[in-house]
Amino acid sequence: MKRTNYIFLLFFIMPLFSCGDDDSSEPQEEDTSHNYQITLNPATTYQTIxxxxxxxxxxxxxxxxxxxxxxxxxxxxxxxxxxxxxxxxxxxxxxxxxxxxxxxxxxxxxxxxxxxxxxxxxxxxxxxxxxxxxxxxxxxxxxxxxxxxxxxxxxxxxxxxxxxxxxxxxxxxxxxxxxxxxxxxxxxxxxxxxxxxxxxxxxxxxxxxxxxxxxxxxxxxxxxxxxxxxxxxxxxxxxxxxxxxxxxxxxxxxxxxxxxxxxxxxxxxxxxxxxxxxxxxxxxxxxxxxxxxxxxxxxxxxxxxxxxxxxxxxxxxxxxxxxxxxxxxxxxxxKFIRPGYQRINFEEDTSTGLDITSYMEDDKLVMVIINPTGTSASDIAIAAEGMDFSTAMAYTTTINENMTEQTLEISDNMAIVNITGSSVTTIILE
The missing domain is CATH 3.20.20.80 (Glycosidases)
Structure with missing residues (x-):
């Protein structure tokens, strides 16, 4: 017997409109908003792997x-x-x-x-x-x-x-x-x-x-x-x-x-x-x-x-x-969650609908994100409560790629990642 879970995600990106007169001479503030934010909480631990x-x-x-x-x-x-x-x-x-x-x-x-x-x-x-x-x-x-x-x-x-x-x-x-x-x-x-x-x-x-x-x-x-x-x-x-x-x-x-x-x-x-x-x-x-x-x-x-x-x-x-x-x-x-790692807690500001688990070993944080649907999830910001990190890597496998490696952008101590539809991605923060 097999269980199949289907989760359908709809993402709406709303355009920004100016409410006043446009003055192109004024410097434009960079839009740092993200569709979702995930915050890892290493202080709350679960089982040891x-x-x-x-x-x-x-x-x-x-x-x-x-x-x-x-x-x-x-x-x-x-x-x-x-x-x-x-x-x-x-x-x-x-x-x-x-x-x-x-x-x-x-x-x-x-x-x-x-x-x-x-x-x-x-x-x-x-x-x-x-x-x-x-x-x-x-x-x-x-x-x-x-x-x-x-x-x-x-x-x-x-x-x-x-x-x-x-x-x-x-x-x-x-x-x-x-x-x-x-x-x-x-x-x-x-x-x-x-x-x-x-x-x-x-x-x-x-x-x-x-x-x-x-x-x-x-x-x-x-x-x-x-x-x-x-x-x-x-x-x-x-x-x-x-x-x-x-x-x-x-x-x-x-x-x-x-x-x-x-x-x-x-x-x-x-x-x-x-x-x-x-x-x-x-x-x-x-x-x-x-x-x-x-x-x-x-x-x-x-x-x-x-x-x-x-x-x-x-x-x-x-x-x-x-x-x-x-x-x-x-x-x-x-490959990435080794014996001795501990599963840790995380929080989402808005539900992504993705299957996520997170783990920790010393100063390394690992997330496995499974997206079972064909819809991509864009601009997910990942932070870690009480921790700074200097590197963020992502590895993605889809029907067309195997363990594709990507260095993630880090902004304000948040790693920014886009999750491909019908994929599994491992993210490593150090």
Whole structure:
């Protein structure tokens, strides 16, 4: 299920008329009025950002990124995306662990946090002795902890320091592929009685519900024993889930969106118009924007490398190994809003109708402005309460351009920017 938000903006520029006799000999005062003014307020802060990321090729080795593709994904130079989280699958078969070392090590070179998610425990520990469906037998909870800890040890021995590990990918989705069913009660019991035995070098993520189900997630958070073992409330956005999680915030748990994708609902990507694909990309950006406004700490897309994703896989007319339009669009968050930045408040003198979030790190202020409509917004003045800035840069991506760089005019300690229709723009003030 996809949500599409349409916001229509009408801008009227009123001409100025003289009310008296015109005297061309009198000096004319410069018109410094602006259509809109946005004032950033660094004194009011919200969540700390953990990062933005994407997943390894979970079921397809050909979708594992190469060394060059990993640099394009996690590097910070021109033409690179600056991702800061890499999600990998935790295989139930230890014989498959070795193949994860190369992509995880390469991503970690760029400072990426590694999140490991299991699709199934070892089948011998389950009710049906099968990788598909079934549930983890309570008498095997100890052995499952041993399995998780063995993976953590193996990765560390091979140079990969896991940041976080999940209990189960989509425990509430009755999948017909590798999976495992968990109820909230089962996961509470596991966390309460065995969570403390999971190696404390890593953070624990749960429940990774299909659509960030409030009932499932809050059941874990409302159980004191389970919540004590849980570090990150994680979930996906398939069919819903974009909402605030006040209980997670009250209990000082990070909130991570760990999987989502949009692919024209399995439509023909090759023959779809660039406008159709760009509109879906704007929908993706809107979901990132909303997640940030709900105080979520991280947003992780599905496959890093796929025809509908960030780096082309050679299918559906894409060029293998190239950063695609959707990658440049996502980079407006991932490249400029780094782990440790804080989201901050801002005020508009008149509503622009744009989707705006703002962030701070030391003396640097960052804004991401999404304009989902075809109407441009001109002469927006941006100020920062209690702060002066000497440089202002803007980077814009539209259907026709990728990360176009512009130095903004600064007047009376305000940066002046025009926002193109159907665009995403990142503004940096220093």
């Amino acid at each position: 953990a990062g933005f990321g994407a997943a390894n090729g979970v079921f397809n080795l050909s979708l594992y990124p190469t060394t060059a593709e990993t640099q394009k994904a996690f590097g910070l130079d021109d033409g690179e995306m600056g991702l800061s989280i890499f999600r990998i699958k935790l295989p139930y078969d230890s014989d498959d662990w070795e193949r994860l070392i190369a992509p995880a090590t390469e991503a970690q070179k760029y400072g990426a946090k590694i999140l490991a998610s299991p699709w199934s425990p070892p089948p011998a520990l389950k009710s049906n002795n099968d990788p598909v469906r079934g549930y983890l037998l309570p008498e095997n909870y100890d052995e499952y902890v041993t399995h998780l800890n063995s993976f953590i040890d193996y990765m560390e021995t091979n140079g990969v320091d896991l940041h976080a590990i999940s209990i189960q990918n989509e425990p509430d989705w009755e999948a017909e592929y590798e999976s495992c069913d968990w109820s909230s009660t089962q996961m509470i019991n596991f966390l309460s009685n065995h969570g403390a035995d999971i190696d404390d070098r890593v953070k624990i993520v749960a429940p990774e519900s299909l659509n960030f189900d409030q009932g499932f997630t809050n059941a874990l958070l409302n159980n004191d024993a389970a919540a004590a073992q849980l570090d990150i409330a994680g979930g996906h956005l398939y069919g819903g889930g974009l909402a605030a999680f006040p209980i997670a915030e009250q209990k000082n748990k990070e909130i991570w969106m760990t999987e989502y994708l949009l692919n024209l609902e399995e439509g023909d990507w090759r023959s779809a118009s660039e406008n159709t694909k760009w509109q879906e990309t704007l929908n993706m950006l809107n979901s990132v924007h909303e997640a940030m406004t709900y105080n979520w700490n991280a947003y992780i897309w599905w496959y890093l490398k796929r025809y509908y994703s960030f780096i082309g896989d050679g299918e559906q007319g894409t060029t293998r190994g190239t950063v695609m339009k959707r990658g440049y669009a996502f980079a407006h968050f991932s």
